[in-house]
Amino acid sequence: MTYFEFLNEHGITLLLGTVTTVKVLVCSMILYVIISLIFGLMRLSKNPIIQGTATVYIEFFRGTSLLVQLFWAYYVLPFFGISLEAFTAGVVALGLNFGAYGAEVVRAGILAVPKGQWEAAHSLNFTPAKRIKRIIIPQIFPIILPPAANLTVELLKATALVALVTVVDLTFEAKQINSITWLSAQCFGTALLIYYIMARFALVPFLRWLEVLAARKVGKEKI
């Protein structure tokens, strides 16, 4: 069987899997960005309870393996009466795991905003909420986007793991086709190529575009 015939027969299945992968990626991306912003801010709170909660959360999710968290969410949570669908469990585990890493990025970004900006906002009598919302948050994006971009590419790669909790994504389909046809080189090779194309020619350009946008927004032409 030539490679072309292989694509003809199984290409559609792989593409459908890719659509699921993109769905998982987009959902977990939204979740992880929200979580990182919240916990990044909590991490800098002066209130020891809020700060402690954020620290425990971050250390917990960075300290254990993503696969363990994924299996825990899918196989152990039903013991406590919470049955999540495979897709939901995957997105939640990915979002929580990457949110922990993202929170540290956000924290570093906030700390990197020059002190004068805080003082200026203070002297203009801004309320703390307004200070964060109008002065600090817009300025952290040019700082946190490059590390966040790395993290997002890692997230794309990590979405492959949801196949192990029976989400029918690209990896799952590749495995399935492999177990039917035993054309391992073709199906895993194609899957690798699709992931590569997604990362290199879709996700990374999109993130670069965001970086340029964020830099322009605060009046810097290019980083």
Add this chain to the structure above:
Amino acid sequence: MEMGWRWDFTYEILPQMAIATFNTILAAGVGYAIALIVGLFFLLAQRTPSKIFNWVNREIVEFIRSTPLLIQLFFVYFVLPQFGITLSAWVCGMITIGLHFGTYMSEVYRGALEGVSKTQWEACRALNFSTIYTYRRIVLPQAFPIAIPGMGNYLVGIFKDTPLLSTIGVAELFHAATAVGGYNYRYLEPYTLVGIIFLTLSIPAAMWVRKLERDVNISQGKIKK
């Protein structure tokens, strides 16, 4: 099926998990050692006089870095036998982890080498040192401390990615938990234990890396005590 945490079951499976933990640590250690060496090769392959060769190597590194480790594992495990090379799951896992993290490691090395100021090279040129002597006595001693935090982080990273090896049947911690859980049809205790074991091993490791980073920065005079 009984709900809630069962301590007797926990004690029953604990010895099995302990042995499997040893395997996990072994896998992480061996994988890390391979990654350190592979990283060196990738680094050297990107610094040859031939521009095309360098470019090809960069693309290979990019490819390995932007595709999931899980599929790479499947690829090595299922495809190599098609070419008549049959390796055990352990060897496949170690090769894949070594290659995957080797690319990351080469980036760490590259960053460290570029972190050494250009004037150091110029000074060595002025003193008529040979390239090898410059690397050995001037550049590498300065680059190594810069590389330490990154190297440490990837040690923890590899440790946390070892559960993936269970998918091709390497008998490490996660594999043992799945096996025990499947046998007794109770996943609560095994998977929770895995989480706890990972936490107890990786948090001290991460703290140690952070301390190392601080020590390095102090010894380099970047921050004060």
